[in-house]
Amino acid sequence: MPFCRQACHYCDFHFTTNLSHVDEMVQSIGRELELRSKFLENQPVETIYFGGGTPSLLTSKQLDFLLRKIRENFGSDWKEVTLEANPDDLSAESLENWKSLGIDRLSLGIQSFQESVLKFYNRAHTSAEALEAISRGRAAGFEKFSIDLIYGFPHQDHTIWKNDLEEAIRQEPGHISAYSLTVEPKTALGKWTEKGKFFPAEDEFVAEQFEWLQARSEKAGYVQYEISNFGKPGQFALHNTNYWKGVPYLGLGPSAHSYDGKNRGQNPASNSRFLRAIGADQIPFEAEFLSLSDQINDRILTGLRTIWGISPEEIRVDFGVDLLQSKENEVEKLAGRGWLIWDGKTLSLSKSGMLLADSIAAELFI
Known part of the structure; x- marks a missing residue:
């Protein structure tokens, strides 16, 4: 509100x-x-x-x-x-x-x-x-x-x-x-x-x-x-x-963001524009199409912020991309510095890695 x-x-x-x-x-x-x-x-x-x-x-x-x-x-x-x-x-x-x-x-x-x-x-x-x-x-x-x-x-x-x-x-x-x-x-x-x-x-x-x-x-x-x-x-x-975890959500009101599972968007950050559009029964939603790489990178960015991390297998199944293979050098480097943890199923950040979350995610982006 x-x-x-x-x-x-x-x-x-x-x-x-x-x-x-x-x-x-x-x-x-x-x-x-x-x-x-x-x-x-x-x-x-x-x-x-x-x-x-x-x-x-x-x-x-x-x-x-x-x-x-x-x-x-x-x-x-x-x-x-x-x-x-x-x-x-x-x-x-x-x-x-x-x-x-x-x-x-x-x-x-x-x-x-x-x-x-x-x-x-x-x-x-x-x-x-x-x-x-x-x-x-x-x-x-x-x-x-x-x-x-x-x-x-x-x-x-x-x-x-x-x-x-x-x-x-x-x-x-x-x-x-x-x-x-x-x-x-x-x-x-x-x-x-x-x-x-x-x-x-x-x-x-x-x-x-x-x-x-x-x-x-x-x-x-x-x-x-x-x-x-x-x-x-x-x-x-x-x-x-x-x-x-990437569950779709609906945001309502000025400046609110929404995500339908594949694409995202937001309402205008303007009360007057929002009220005028709704008053005319128009949806003031500005959609943003996400490319395949956008969707993968979103998964990496949000998943790495959590204790659940990201599953390369899920990324392979959902998007057809082998993250471990395409980013082998980056994963090895980040793990060697103690910032990234690979347990055989998921990639997650160490406590020290959380200080560098955005830059670590960027290195893994497709």
Whole structure:
């Protein structure tokens, strides 16, 4: 849902802080559901993910409307329904309403438990509100929730990140998503960096925090099942897992991406263009045809990010390409450096290889 109360200084996602068209957007997404009801070719919908923006801004009536539209067009055999939520939106009433609608998993955008860092990021919540949100979520009966954190905030040492991670682990969520602070050009952070008012942390500093994250989370019983995602056994995010495994998905609303198993595409990153198109009963979807090599490379890129890795045999069966033969030298080199693991069935990244995931995938691209 492309609406937020205020702009975080690091965020380059599509959103607006003008909330005057929220209900019109909800109604239009409902209509888009109808217009695109055949996109998944009658494949079952296992998961629903309300992302953003800030979907926790929606009223229970608006959420109910969207869920009813999904039932009408795609059935209701759901295994997971996730709502991204800011801590300051977790009132007792909201939590009760979300649970009654069938939402069973919360993804909490906490980012940091340090007051000074939250203010720098321009987050709307305080550290105290973050802790209270977790407590309220549990009291409301939510058994599945994830905490989002950001590491790599420039500092003289690793104290900020270690304190954030320790607090997150102390709260015992079933899932932690952690991302490095990235400077994007059109954000406030990007403009400050360009003007010399902000200096991002060095790569080595960020890498050290990533390695600390790996070691500390493993000690606390979390499995790094994807580069940025850590879950207790049985608490991996099903929605994201399906994405990394190449399961088709339908994205709705401005800037949303979709994938039908062979080709992908996205809606325009413009609220006005999206609303105009839906108002004319037109699907504002810009398709991107994937060549055979595109499909293989997508499989390599997403699969290598996970503990399940990629299966050269599946690639041979699905695409007719012998990856081990065509990339024999690259596999041997990467394995020799300790970054890539070949167990006789799958290729996967080592813990150190995860720091270089994109460049390793690129070496294996067809």
